[in-house]
Amino acid sequence: MTLKLKNASCGPTAQAERLAPAELGTRIAGCVSEGGTLLSLFALELADGLSLCALLGDRRESVIEVLLAPLRCDSYPAITPLAPQAHYFEREIAEQYDILPQGHPWLKPVRFHERWRKGAAVFGTGRPAPGVWDYFKMSGPEIHEVAVGPVHAGIIEPGHFRFQCHGEDVYHLEIQLGFQHRGVENAMPGEAARRIFIAETLAGDTTAGHATAYCRIAEALSGEEPAARADAVRAIAMELERLANHTGDLGALAGDTGYLPTASFCGRLRGDFLNMTALLCGSRFGRGLLTEGGVRFELSRETGSELLSRLREAERDTAGAVNLLWQSPSVLARLEETGKLKREDAVALGLTGVAARACGLEIDARTDFSSGHYKIIAPEPATCASGDVYARAMVRWREISRSIRHIRQILDTATGEIRLKPCGAFAPDSVAVSIEEGWRGELCHAAFTGPDGKLIRYKITDPSFKNWAGLALALRGQQISDFPLCNKSFNLSYCGTDL
Amino acid sequence: MKFPARPPVLPDLFRGLPVLTGQEIPAESAALCPTGAIKAGAKPQIDLGRCIFCGRCAQFAGNAVSFSREYRLAASTRAGMLHAGGEYPAARALDREARRIFGHSLKLRQVSAGGCAACEADVNVLGTLAFDLGRFGIQFVASPRHADGILVTGPVTKNMQSALLDTYAAIPEPKLAIAVGACAISGGIYSGSPETCGMPESIPVDLYIPGCPPHPITILDGLLRLLGRIR
Ligand code: SF4
Numbered sequence: 001m002t003l004k005l006k007n008a009s010c011g012p013t014a015q016a017e018r019l020a021p022a023e024l025g026t027r028i029a030g031c032v033s034e035g036g037t038l039l040s041l042f043a044l045e046l047a048d049g050l051s052l053c054a055l056l057g058d059r060r061e062s063v064i065e066v067l068l069a070p071l072r073c074d075s076y077p078a079i080t081p082l083a084p085q086a087h088y089f090e091r092e093i094a095e096q097y098d099i100l101p102q103g104h105p106w107l108k109p110v111r112f113h114e115r116w117r118k119g120a121a122v123f124g125t126g127r128p129a130p131g132v133w134d135y136f137k138m139s140g141p142e143i144h145e146v147a148v149g150p151v152h153a154g155i156i157e158p159g160h161f162r163f164q165c166h167g168e169d170v171y172h173l174e175i176q177l178g179f180q181h182r183g184v185e186n187a188m189p190g191e192a193a194r195r196i197f198i199a200e201t202l203a204g205d206t207t208a209g210h211a212t213a214y215c216r217i218a219e220a221l222s223g224e225e226p227a228a229r230a231d232a233v234r235a236i237a238m239e240l241e242r243l244a245n246h247t248g249d250l251g252a253l254a255g256d257t258g259y260l261p262t263a264s265f266c267g268r269l270r271g272d273f274l275n276m277t278a279l280l281c282g283s284r285f286g287r288g289l290l291t292e293g294g295v296r297f298e299l300s301r302e303t304g305s306e307l308l309s310r311l312r313e314a315e316r317d318t319a320g321a322v323n324l325l326w327q328s329p330s331v332l333a334r335l336e337e338t339g340k341l342k343r344e345d346a347v348a349l350g351l352t353g354v355a356a357r358a359c360g361l362e363i364d365a366r367t368d369f370s371s372g373h374y375k376i377i378a379p380e381p382a383t384c385a386s387g388d389v390y391a392r393a394m395v396r397w398r399e400i401s402r403s404i405r406h407i408r409q410i411l412d413t414a415t416g417e418i419r420l421k422p423c424g425a426f427a428p429d430s431v432a433v434s435i436e437e438g439w440r441g442e443l444c445h446a447a448f449t450g451p452d453g454k455l456i457r458y459k460i461t462d463p464s465f466k467n468w469a470g471l472a473l474a475l476r477g478q479q480i481s482d483f484p485l486c487n488k489s490f491n492l493s494y495c496g497t498d499l
Numbered sequence: 500m501k502f503p504a505r506p507p508v509l510p511d512l513f514r515g516l517p518v519l520t521g522q523e524i525p526a527e528s529a530a531l532c533p534t535g536a537i538k539a540g541a542k543p544q545i546d547l548g549r550c551i552f553c554g555r556c557a558q559f560a561g562n563a564v565s566f567s568r569e570y571r572l573a574a575s576t577r578a579g580m581l582h583a584g585g586e587y588p589a590a591r592a593l594d595r596e597a598r599r600i601f602g603h604s605l606k607l608r609q610v611s612a613g614g615c616a617a618c619e620a621d622v623n624v625l626g627t628l629a630f631d632l633g634r635f636g637i638q639f640v641a642s643p644r645h646a647d648g649i650l651v652t653g654p655v656t657k658n659m660q661s662a663l664l665d666t667y668a669a670i671p672e673p674k675l676a677i678a679v680g681a682c683a684i685s686g687g688i689y690s691g692s693p694e695t696c697g698m699p700e701s702i703p704v705d706l707y708i709p710g711c712p713p714h715p716i717t718i719l720d721g722l723l724r725l726l727g728r729i730r
Pocket of ligand 1: 533535545552
């Protein structure tokens with residue numbers, strides 16, 4: 001039996017292929033070597049016991065295969081040695097379900113929370129203290145260690161960074177998060193009325209992305225299709241989110257190179273894009289816009305034309321501000337060859353989104369697993385091959401122009417009206433998967449229902465969860481003073497990872 | 500931006516202070532509020548410290564609730580945030596002595612404790628040229644040793660509790676504490692999560708700024724009221 005799902009659809013859990021845990025690793029490695037993607041890997045309790053679940057994305061066929069590996073005991077052979085991109089997932093599984101991935105090269109908690117289930121006591125029996133764990137250490141004369149966080153210098157989220165240095169050179173960076181952990185995955189199956197608001201705040205800067213991914217899960221499980229016009233509004237909201245964040249990031253990169261004109265302009269322009277989202281729904285972050293079955297605000301003709309005229313101005317101003325970067329040799333000198341990642345490393349780590357496309361990988365959920373309005377029309381993926389800070393900046397810039405064009409096309413083509421289609425009961429014993437291209441990369445939500453249609457497991461994978469490893473690798477061989485610039489070029493979410 | 504000399508420009512659909520029309524809200528309707536912010540009954544109340552301004556009550560509570568575009572939402576006390584529809588008490592200024600100390604130069608250390616980064620983003624934005632927080636003598640600093648107070652966002656996760664307390668302890672006396680956003684004030688949508696614990700009692704809050712996230716102007720208005728720059 002096999003279960004291959006289209007994006008934002010559901011199928012009977014019973015149909016998913018069952019295999020031995022030892023085979024799962026081989027299948028994942030095979031999928032990755034053929035250009036597929038490990039979208040998510042997690043554990044869950046089904047009626048017949050504990051099981052691993054892998055979601056494998058086939059980009060050519062645009063399908064997601066659901067694989068289940070029932071566990072007979074509290075350990076299984078680790079998958080990471082075969083497929084490095086499993087490493088963070090397996091740490092997460094060990095922490096949540098207390099299962100030991102035997103042979104995992106670097107087993108540590110991801111979030112430092114209470115055990116969900118009592119099993120192999122992989123991390124002991126008590127609650128581990130946040131961030132207090134052995135870090136990878138180098139030894140030798142003149143080797144030193146730099147520890148930063150959880151509280152950082154700016155107004156930013158908490159996390160801990162541990163550098164192993166020789167002089168200014170970074171040999172290894174270990175990133176330890178978990179400080180933002182709010183217990184999201186366990187809260188999702190609870191009260192249905194709260195889910196959309198949790199989804200909106202999984203990562204506050206990705207409200208439209210995560211809310212869309214969640215709504216499509218609810219819609220798939222209840223067999224509802226939102227009105228085409230509602231899908232159009234969702235796509236506009238997601239593109240505006242991309243525009244605001246990409247513009248802000250380019251400004252922040254300029255700021256970190258000490259180039260203030262672009263930093264100042266982009267700070268304001270980011271606000272202009274946020275205010276366009278507020279035009280749609282009253283909130284700069286798109287709070288309250290989405291709901292299961294559609295969106296809550298009609299996009300009137302007047303709002304549409306107001307949006308177009310603001311976009312026109314913002315497009316001109318953003319081009320003016322950002323093109324300064326490419327014309328300034330001193331800026332380019334800082335961006336080029338800094339924090340460079342090889343394409344094969346990006347593949348091995350399973351990087352997604354901007355970070356992957358900046359290594360030349362042409363992957364983008366909007367085209368590969370298109371849903372909603374992206375099925376009608378999707379912007380072409382923007383890539384850049386050099387894998388450095390420059391490439392991550394350039395991909396953002398290319399995406400800015402494409403997103404603006406894309407919103408125009410949506411406004412030109414989307415017609416009809418927004419009729420809310422309230423979602424009813426969920427299909428029993430089913431699994432639904434939903435993938436959206438958030439502004440950082442692919443967001444993957446998966447949900448399982450029990451025999452009564454109630455949610456029994458909700459799994460969220462934010463692109464940051466996959467991309468932190470890319471940042472750590474990008475720092476190798478760099479100067480420690482390059483960290484802020486490299487960090488900004490990824491701009492990953494702590495709360496999206498910590499959940 | 501001319502604020503506070505001139506009123507701010509807010510989006511047409513902005514959801515500010517809720518208006519309670521005096522109609523009853525039955526318990527079944529109040530139960531639909533995702534944060535439990537509504538006290539049902541003939542004289543209903545909305546707790547602005549819990550409210551995430553999702554606007555759903557304007558639908559499910561019939562004509563009992565609507566939303567105004569009033570952005571001045573900061574409060575000095577938690578009790579002051581229980582809004583029954585009458586006049587909403589504006590945040591008080593610090594006393595004279597405190598204004599003498601902080602009024603011309605207020606340095607704040609921000610700590611994100613489980614926030615989704617939206618409150619953080621809209622606090623950060625006050626530093627951009629558009630808002631130019633520095634013109635009021637307010638600045639965010641890197642070290643708590645250089646700070647006059649702490650600005651907290653997020654529901655305070657168990658994993659951030661000790662870092663938050665350490666940071667607060669490192670700020671020299673006298674010091675202020677400001678809670679920004681529904682999460683920091685009440686836990687917001689995450690209240691009741693076994694992984695969050697709320698603002699520690701040992702951090703007495705001087706200013707509450709509601710919203711999810713609050714509009715930057717709401718934050719700025721609150722800070723300026725605290726310093727007595729707006730009355
Ligand atoms: S707007 Fe506030 S009071 Fe109304 S339903 Fe939403 S959270 Fe509850």
